[in-house]
Amino acid sequence: MYDIIGDVHGHAPLLKKLLLKMGYVKTNGSFSHPSRKAVFVGDFINRGPEIRKTIKIIRSMVDGGNALAVLGNHEINAIIFHLKDKQGVQLVNKPSKYFLSLFKTINEYSSGSLTWKDDLKWLRTLPLYIDLGEIRIVHACWSEEAIKVADSIYENGKIKKKTFRTVHKKPGSEIAKSIWMLTKGVNLKMPSDLHVVNNKGVSPRSIRMCWWDDAENKTFKELSFESKFVLPNYTVPCEILPETYPYPDNAPIVFFGHYCRGKGPFIIKPNVCCVDSCVTGAGKLLAYRWNGEKVLNMSNLIQV
Template sequence: MIIDIIGDIHGYADKLTGLLKQLGYVHNGKCFMPPDGHRALFIGDLIDRGSQQLATLEIVFAMLDAGVAEAVMGNHEYNALAFATLDPHHNNSQPARYLRSHNEVHVRQHKAFLAEIPFGSEAHQYWLRRFYEIPLWLETDYGCFVHACWDVDSMAVLQPLLTADNCLTPEVLIMTAQKNSPPHEALERVLKGVETALPEGMVMVDKDGSERSQVRVRWWLDDLNTRPIHEIARAPSSGMAQIPKDAMAENIDFALKTYKPVFVGHYWLTGNPEPLSIQVICTDYSAAVDSGYLTCYQLDTSEPLPLNAANFVQYRHD
């Protein structure tokens, strides 16, 4: 069996259609059907940014409903649920507050989705229900699949709270949205990755214009705590410009605790696709910008290792 692991789509249905056809999938009038011996797996972040949100969801969920594909949740699907859910811990005498605040940055991030699927509409409620059906991670005999980070310690915190299929419930959404709680920290690891603190008093500005006192790190590297932050950071060089070159990473509590290959999205990579390590593949090559390409890694379940750059397929829309 070949598993076609497809990276972050972000509402670019035309790129998704192009990639599926390139991989040999054929639409049968209801959904895209894989070639013999193939199956698709979507690595999360189906929504936000692009102008074809609804078409993307219809393509992906038609394949899920037909049993020819699987998916894991991305942070953007999680954010959509939190953006639409009132915080029950909020003082009722104050204006309504959602689990994900409706501030300028969050509204801008979610604008493309809500432009097609208006907030509070019947369609909005339908797609939120469908997002609850997507597991936070999948593990098989041949691989581990998660949007941002395969952290078994964080998964151990979350798993007793989730459904048998590792899916969220509305109650667990509320629990994981409570900042500084163990469920929140675990959810952040799984869907957003590992972070380390910047030197005291320093911040960086991310691609959405938000100031951050922490930076995501390339957790697939060895010896994270013995390297300079610049060496392990997963951030634009412009954002790191104010951080001293000799500032060291500290107190990163993470180790990859599996011998299986791990597949993620999330990281907005560029250039020619290649494995991140002997064990980790990322299929997010920035399809949400014109210069990026929707990317797939074709995993042979009979021989998952070694990972091979030749197994990548990109839809070159330009």
């Protein structure tokens, strides 16, 4: 059986507390459970107070066969940031906002750069999704099309460095769009002449969407999966709708993180669950304890 754990973001103390609460025991420097296995949905790094220790806990569990883990968008950005081009020049010479939170991770590893280099290499061995038959795990969005592309980017057990160079240099490529689909989900980008004001009085330029639903004839509020604000009940013009990936009611249960659901809901549909309880903002870490059920059960959610 599996315990699917939400975005940890460097909060090692909460992670240890959650593991102990679920009956995991630390032996020989790693946590394990006699009959269960942890599954991490990505975004282990950045933001929290003990990032390096968080990676150490998760990596030791994965390497010891006591956990599984997928990559999140924060890990993807970390790998890209440290790549160099063919001339040996750092690939990212002007860090965008997506790289800013990474500096906390880099600073924490400053006294052990070789350890960080080794951890970055380890991150490239992690999958972008996990399909266990009865349950599925991905960081942000389950897309069969993106998964087909993801299956082609591994070589000798690792994602090739040239793949990440392509992601950075060619954002419109099939590889880039597929990787970001799995780790960032579907975003609705607002055209420059359309201004929708949320309940904070702000006009967002893009919103995170409920990718598992059909988007046609839905309002901004219905399509939004934002946690920090509420959008109005105006129908979204079909001309600006991106492709979504309606998740069938009879499909295996899918777990993901990414969306910072501090106040929930976490169980979205009987077979769709977001386990990201916004650990940095809400100060809580969430897990779902799957025991073989076909329909998600609220009583299986556990939080510290």
